[in-house]
Amino acid sequence: xxxxxxxxxxxxxxxxxxxxxxxxxxxxxxxxxxxxxxxxxxxxxxxxxxxxxxxxxxxxxxxxxxx
Numbered sequence: 595x596x597x598x599x600x601x602x603x604x605x606x607x608x609x610x611x612x613x614x615x616x617x618x619x620x621x622x623x624x625x626x627x628x629x630x631x632x633x634x635x636x637x638x639x640x641x642x643x644x645x646x647x648x649x650x651x652x653x654x655x656x657x658x659x660x661x
Contacts, residue, residue, distance in 0.1 A: 619625065
């Protein structure tokens, strides 16, 4: 199998660990009102430029081969 070792590393979520993590977040102050939108925006600022560069790279390669 191509990704056999990687698949063995994946585990089912542990409810006890998840509860412990949520408690730790709450102890440290919890999430504020704008935290989730800020995380989404920051993820998009990382992912979108990389995706655009890859798309332009594929288009350039296609243009070179088929024009």
